[in-house]
Amino acid sequence: MTETNPDMFIIGHYRQWIERLHPKEASIWPLISGYNCRIGSFKGWLVIIFTHTGNTGFVESNGVGELSDALIGANSIDESNREIVRSKIETHFMLQPRDGVVFIEHNSKLSHSELVALTYRHELALGLAPMKIFLSHKGFDKPLVRKFKTTLVLLGFDPWLDEDNMPAGTKLERGILKGFDDSCAAVFFVTPQFKDEDFIASEVDYAIEQKRKKGDKFSIITLVFGDGAAKGKVPDLLHGYVWKEPKSELEALQEIIRALPIHVGYVRWR
Template identity: 65%
Template sequence: MEVSLPTDTDGFLSQECPSCNQKFKALFGEGSSEPISFCPYCGYHGQNCWYTDEQVKYVQSVAMSDIVNPELKKMSQELEAHSKGFLKMKLEDELPGKIVHPMEVDDDFDLLYFPCCNETIKASQHEHHFCIICGAEIDMKENALKQVFLSHKGVDKDMVINFKKTLDLLGYSPWLDEDAMPAGTPLERGILQGMKSSCGAVFFITPSFKDEGYLETEINYAIQEWREKKDKFSLITLQFIDVNGDAGVIPDLLKPYVWKTPKTELEALCEIIRALPVLPGIVDWREKINGVVRLSTVKSTATELSIEAKTLLEAAAADDGTIMYNRYLGGEGIEIGSKNLITGKDPRQIALWVGGLEDLQRRRYIKDVGHKGEYFEMTREGYAAADELSET
């Protein structure tokens, strides 16, 4: 027996941990070929145990309808045939008259990618997460530490500010003392906090750079972070040569690590980008450029709806917020108020309208009152989406 379970609009299937009962979504057929073995929230270890309650009930009802019910009827007929009129026996079954398919909704989850097993899931962000394949634990607080610490001598600040501006444009979060530390912040405490929130430290070693005072402190803190964070922290040392041919002196503590001697500031920028463990931001068209399409990082869920779903949503919002879905011999009907929006018996038209109703359920714009798939009420999110539609 094969049973198909619905996915959300991105192809993800809901899963539920049997230990903490929290839900997440997995993308089957892509990423790792290994089975799901760990809960992304609590780290519970198991296999073939991740189905939601709704999915289990659906599979059981299908099995009952397709397998158990025919066998019960067959057994009943055989018993009656062998009774030879002396004993009448009949088996009664109490099977549901209608199988309600589980609805896969588009939950407000974050997309989380685990490079360790090439696996992408949808889940609510917690302080810690576990890879659903290998169980590797990820500290999300540490995962968010993506600033770039810029260490320099005061006389080189103008040059370093230019690097900061360029890194800003590329989508990085450069840490520069004069911007990152409010007035009154103890210097050593501010430097330590800046280093701990970073994924890399760039040392601009010019002839003016001296391994003393606060610069010495920055080097010590950077090495400490590199030892703790390992491949999630980069020590980037750039040696500059001035117009007189004098080169910056590499501090003794940085000599065990690779350093570069760029000939230009552009070459230095390339070395920084290549060495950092984080990638720059998404490259896309600027605003007000005509004849192109920008890929928005924030999707408008209302504009993704089908025409039928939009029509249903707007009509329900204009009425009393309810939708009736009736299935009867010879056809189906979706009614809002006294109007039936399915005007014929064309299978294609019916499929489009029923699909629109499922779109609204999937996005939690309507809720199934009674869980029979017949009577629906608009939700708060549904009214908000209807308002958004009216403004477009």
């Protein structure tokens, strides 16, 4: 990497990457079609903060020096907190969906994971990445959950439901883990039939793991339903997260939308 022009180095690689993945959109892709950048550092890491301009004729690049622990929200950057730190920087510099933050460790190459993170951010900005929401439930409650899935699809989401997303022959644990990796939220439908055991226990563990990894970009949404005097019991590991007891299915849907880490799309003519 050229130390004096890390932004050009990154954008060059990003352009080649996007031309392979999205050749039709490459010419209008965020940052590739024009950017400004601010270059900072943090304890051995280069932090490149890109702002999309859509103007390839002029690039403005400024240094912002060594970033503080208070801004970063941690005393180091590593694989376990990188997405949380990225989110802190995005918030501090008031970045928009077509902007982005890239980390490069000193004397290291641009990592594949950084390209993937930047690509996913921009796919979301361009409406090219369906928003997956993992729907966790007991089989007994599948008729209820199917109704939520149908409504979420109408709203433009891509809900993950085991019967639709795991073809015959898929290993259950592997299929469920992939569902969580691809999702921006997990919704737990806690009914009197919901028990913290077997695959449900795994799904609770996976949700917490995704929350730690993705930070503000992943939501754990727990909805508690009752059946007469009986009421669902929230698993102990989810007690650290807020849960809601909706009085109706409509109220439950509102709680899901409100808790998601993303904005519902603009209302527009079909």
